[in-house]
Amino acid sequence: xxxxxxxxxxERLKGEVRFIRALEYNDLITRWGGVPLITESYTxxxxxxxxxxxxxxxKDCVDFMVEELDQAAKExxxxxxxxxxxxxxxxxxxxxxxxxxxxxxxxxxxxxxxxPEVGYTTPDPKRWEKAATAADEALTxxxxxxxxxxxxxxxxxxxxxxxxxxxxxxxxxxxxxxxFARMGTASNLGEGLSSLEQYNxxxxxxxxxxxxxxxxxxxxxxxxxxGVASRFDWNNPDEAASPYENRDPRFYAxxxxxxxxxxxxxxxxxxxxxxxxxxxGGGRDTKYGVDNWNTSPTGYNxxxxxxxxxxxxxxxxxxxxxxxxxxxxxxxxxxxxxxHTGDEDGARDAVNEVRxxxxxxxxxxxxxxxxxxxxxxxxxxxxxEEHRYFDVRRWMEADKYLxxxxxxxxxxxxxxxxxxxxxxxxxxxxxxDRIWDxxxxxxxxxxxxxxxxxxxxxxxxxxx
Numbered sequence: 440x441x442x443x444x445x446x447x448x449x450e451r452l453k454g455e456v457r458f459i460r461a462l463e464y465n466d467l468i469t470r471w472g473g474v475p476l477i478t479e480s481y482t483x484x485x486x487x488x489x490x491x492x493x494x495x496x497x498k499d500c501v502d503f504m505v506e507e508l509d510q511a512a513k514e515x516x517x518x519x520x521x522x523x524x525x526x527x528x529x530x531x532x533x534x535x536x537x538x539x540x541x542x543x544x545x546x547x548x549x550x551x552x553x554x555p556e557v558g559y560t561t562p563d564p565k566r567w568e569k570a571a572t573a574a575d576e577a578l579t580x581x582x583x584x585x586x587x588x589x590x591x592x593x594x595x596x597x598x599x600x601x602x603x604x605x606x607x608x609x610x611x612x613x614x615x616x617x618x619f620a621r622m623g624t625a626s627n628l629g630e631g632l633s634s635l636e637q638y639n640x641x642x643x644x645x646x647x648x649x650x651x652x653x654x655x656x657x658x659x660x661x662x663x664x665x666g667v668a669s670r671f672d673w674n675n676p677d678e679a680a681s682p683y684e685n686r687d688p689r690f691y692a693x694x695x696x697x698x699x700x701x702x703x704x705x706x707x708x709x710x711x712x713x714x715x716x717x718x719x720g721g722g723r724d725t726k727y728g729v730d731n732w733n734t735s736p737t738g739y740n741x742x743x744x745x746x747x748x749x750x751x752x753x754x755x756x757x758x759x760x761x762x763x764x765x766x767x768x769x770x771x772x773x774x775x776x777x778x779h780t781g782d783e784d785g786a787r788d789a790v791n792e793v794r795x796x797x798x799x800x801x802x803x804x805x806x807x808x809x810x811x812x813x814x815x816x817x818x819x820x821x822x823x824e825e826h827r828y829f830d831v832r833r834w835m836e837a838d839k840y841l842x843x844x845x846x847x848x849x850x851x852x853x854x855x856x857x858x859x860x861x862x863x864x865x866x867x868x869x870x871x872d873r874i875w876d877x878x879x880x881x882x883x884x885x886x887x888x889x890x891x892x893x894x895x896x897x898x899x900x901x902x903x
Contacts, residue, residue: 450514451514451515451516453511453514454510454511454512454513454514454515454527454529454532455511455515455526455527457507457508457510457511457514457532458507458508458511458515458527458531458532458535459527460507461504461507461508461511461532461535461539462535462763464476464500464503464504465504465535465538465539468497468500468501468504469542469829470881470882471881471882471884471898472494472497472556472557472558472881472898473494473495473496473497473499473500473555473556473557474494474495474500475492475493475494475495475895476495476499476500476503477492489892490891490892490894491894492892492894492895493894493895493896494556494894494895494896495556496555496556497543497548497555497556497557497558497559498555498559501539501540501543504535504536504539505536505539505540508532508533508535508536508539509532509536511527511529511532512529512532512533512536512580513529515527515528515529515531515532516528516529517529517530517580517583517584518530518584518585518586519612520612524611524612525620525622525760527619528618528619529580530577530580530581530584530586530618530619531618531619531763531764533573533576533577533580533581534577534581534618534619534764534768534769535619535764536573536577537570537573537574537576537577537769537772537773538764538768538772540566540569540570540573540574541570541573541574541772541775541776542829542833543559543566543569543570544566544567544569544570544776544779545833545834546833546834546835547832547833547834547835547880548833549562549563549566550835553899554896554898554899556896556898557881557898557899564779567776567779567780568776568780570772570775570776570779571773571776571777571779571780571782573772573776574769574772574773574776575773577769577772578766578769578770578773581618581766581769585615586615586616586618586766587615587616587766588615588616588766588767588770588792588793588796589602589605589606589609589614589615589616589796590602590796597691599688599797599798600688600689600690600691600692601692602796603688603689603692603693603796603797604692604693604742604743606762606765607743607744607759607762608744608746608759610622610623610758610759610760615766616765616766616767617760617762617764617765618763618764618765618766618769619762619763619764620760620761620762620763620764621760621761621763622760623758623759623760623761624758625756625757625758634754634756635744635745635759636745636746636749636751636756637749637751637752637754637756638650639740639741639744639745640740640745640749640751641695641701641706641708641724641735641740642724642728642729642730642731642732642733642734642735643706643707643722643723643724643728643729644701644702644724644729644751645729645730645751645752646733646740646751647733648733648734648735648740649741650740650741650823651735651736651737651739651740651741652693652694652737652739652740652741653737653739653845653846653847653865654737654738654739654845654846654847654848654862654865655845655846656694656818656822657682657690657694657696657739657848658670658671658673659671659815659818659819660686660687660689660690660694660819661686661687661799661819662678662685662686663685663686663687663799663800664685666800667800668687668799668800671686673862679860680860682860683696683697683698683699687797687799687819688797688798688799689797689819689820689822691742692742692743693741693742693743693822693823694739694740694741694742694743695739695740695741695742696708696738696739696848697709697722697738697848697850697858699742701742701747702747704723706722706724706740707721707722707723707724707725707728708722708724708725708735708738708739708740708848708850709721709722709725709850709851709852709858710722710725710727710849710850710851710852711852712851712852712853713854714853714854716851716853718851722852724740736847736865736866736869737846737847737848737865738847738848738849738850739848741823743822743823744759744823746759762824767793767796767820767821768821768826770789770790770792770793771789771790771793771813771816771817771820771821773785773786773789774786774787774789774790774813774816775810775813775814775817777789778809778810778813783805783806783809786809786813787801787802787803787809790802790812790813790816793816793820794816797820802816814830814834817830818830828841832880835880837875837879837880838875838877841873841875842873842874842875843873844864844865844871844872844873845864845865845870845871845872845873846862846863846864846865846871847862847863847864847865847866847871848860848861848862848863849861849862849863876900877900878898878899878900878901881898881899882898883897883898883901884896884897884898884901886903889903
C-alpha cells in the first residue's frame with residue numbers, strides 16, 4: 440500500500456470520527472443543552488480531572504460541532520459506492536451542520552434563555568442567515584454529487600405514494616435521497632433493526648401493533664381536490680363520511696387505516712354494530728380478530744418503513760436502513776431559515792420542491808401563514824422520522840401539541856354495510872391524556888450524575 444493511500448485513509452478516518460462525534464454530541468445537546476466538551480482520552484486514574492468537568496455553554500457546543508464538521512467535510516469524500524457505501528461523507532457532515540444551525544437559530548435557544556447552558560443569552564438575527572447558508576451549502580453539495588429527491592414522473596396517486604414509501608425501503612446506493620443512514624442487514628445476520636414489521640404489523644396479520652398513529656396526525660394530511668389542497672375538516676359532511684379519500688399521497692404510504700389495501704386484503708379496524716349502534720363484533724384487525732392484546736388503541740397502524748412482503752412470525756427480514764439525513768430535510772431546513780431572513784420567495788421555492796415530489800400543489804401563502812405551512816410540511820414529510828419532538832420544542836410550541844388530550848377513531852359498520860367514523864378521546868392508559876410542563880423543554884441532569892460531579896449544573900425549573 441502506497442504512502443499516499445495510507446495518508447488518504449488516515450484523513451478519511453479522522454473525518455469519519457469527527458462526524459460521528461459531532462453526531463453523538465448533537466444527540467445529547469438537543470435533549471440536555473450544553474454538555475462537557477471532552478477532546479482527550481481519560482483513564483481510571485483521571486478521576487479528579489473528570490470531576491472537574493463542567494457543562495460547556497450551548498454556544499460553545501454549537502461552535503465546537505460546526506468547527507468539527509467543517510473540518511470533516513474537507514477530509515471526507517462526497518459519496519461512496521460498493522462496500523464503502525454507508526460511510527460518512529462530506530454531504531453528511533454538511534447536512535448535520537445544517538440541522539445544528541437551524542436548531543441554534545430557533546426560539547427555544549434564543550427567547551428568554553435562562554442560562555447559557557441551554558441557549559444564547561444575547562439575541563442575534565444573523566443566526567437565521569447562518570442556518571440558511573448552511574442549508575444551501577449542504578443542498579448544493581448534495582445535488583452536485585448525485586443526491587436528490589427520489590421521485591418518479593407519474594402523477595398517479597398510487598405511484599406517488601409508492602415512490603415516497605420506497606425512500607425507506609430501498610437500502611442501496613441507487614436511493615439518491617439518502618445522505619446518511621444506520622445500515623441494517625438481513626435477519627439471518629442477527630440484525631434487529633429490520634424487525635420493524637413484526638413489531639408494527641396489525642394484529643390481524645399476527646403483528647404486535649406497536650406504533651399506532653394518532654388521529655391528530657391523520658387529520659393533518661391534506662385533502663386534494665381539483666388541484667387544490669385544503670386541511671381536512673370533520674365539520675364537512677362529505678369529508679366526514681369518507682375521511683380517507685383524496686388525501687396527500689404520503690398519507691397512503693404512511694398510515695394503515697380501515698379499508699387500506701395491505702398484503703392480500705384490506706385493513707379491518709371497523710366494529711360491527713346492529714341497527715341501534717350496539718357493538719356485536721368486529722373486523723380481523725380488532726379485538727375480535729386473531730389476538731386482542733395487540734389491537735391498535737387509535738384505530739390506525741403504521742405503514743411507513745414496513746415491507747409488505749414480510750411473512751408474519753417468520754422473523755425473516757430483508758435488510759433495512761434507518762435514515763438519519765435525507766435530501767428532503769435540507770429543502771425544509773432551507774425553507775424555514777429563508778423565511779426568517781425575509782426571503783419568502785426562496786422559502787416557498789424550497790418547500791414546494793418537496794411538495795411537488797409528493798404530487799402536492801404549491802404553497803402560495805405569505806407572512807405568518809407561510810411559516811405555519813412550512814412547519815406543517817415538516818410534520819407530514821418527516822413523520823415518524825424522529826423530528827417532531829425536537830421541532831415543537833425548538834419552536835416553543837410543545838404546550839400546544841404535547842400538552843393535550845389525544846384522539847382515536849372508532850369505525851362502526853352497520854348491517855346495511857355503511858360505516859360511520861367517530862373521533863373520541865384516546866384512552867388515558869395508553870397515553871391519551873398528556874400533560875406538559877415548561878421545564879420539559881430540557882431534560883433534567885440526573886441527580887446521580889450531579890452527585891458524582893456537582894459541577895454539572897441543573898437545567899432550568901428542575902430541583903434535585
